[in-house]
Amino acid sequence: MKTIKILPLLLLFILSSCSSVTVYSDFDKKADFSPYKTYAFHKAGIDKVQISQLDKNRILNAIDAELTKKGMTKSETPDLLINFFTKERERVDVNQYSYGWGYGWGWGWNPYLWGGQPFVSTSTEGTLFIDLIDAKKKELIWQGEGVGYLTQNRSEKEARINEFVAKILMQYPPVKK
Template structure:
């Protein structure tokens, strides 16, 4: 009886954990990040990204919003160039649930297994978004943020998901030196 009550909670936890974005960043420890005030997008790099133009615009809009919130200004003569790069891969999830009681894993017929078993197969797309900050004068990458998470094909939720990816990645900029 307790298992039946805990199952919805477990499924909610699994779904919630799948929707999160994990982030990492790396940076040049010799750079003074406080000297950067303006930015522009690195068009040559962004043009090479193999995603739809709609998704590119969603990402760039989200970056604009985050940079403005951090006090940066878009400029024709920027301190920083921002580039993006994406990767994706299909994830196949197989879940088997054995109901009832009995011995073993429920392979074949078992007189002690009263409830049977159920197997669910689902697919999802896992994506990675990289955001690179390049010193415009030196033409050197000074910071890179990376976000990994499950993507959605639902167009009404794409804006939310991309905003979440970009927001969590750029929350790590500027880096806090320890």
């Protein structure tokens, strides 16, 4: 009976791990992050990003929402300038499945050479970088990076961008050890 109750949790964990975004961040260890309360977007940097204007707006809205949750406000005279840029690459996975008797199950050596059909799949892996720049010093003080799979499905795109931005900005402000 206990396994029946645990099974849905295990399934939820497996499904959530498949759609995850891997995040990294780096920061200036000398920077004091407590005085940063206001921000503005660095228009000149964002204009250079080579993605659609719709996706730019989705990213800007997601960043705006996350920073607002952290108690920060937009300002004409900001403490921080926010910039972002993106990269993407096509990932190709080739798997060889074999069938029949032999060493291992599904993988490895097969003395009878039964099956052995290659399976090729492609996916687009995207990286979103978010830069926080000290507006007075014009120096990068924090950078967050999120890596994950992208979707072309328009109904899922906004949710995926929100997930990328939320997980990246979860690491801001950094916790100094």
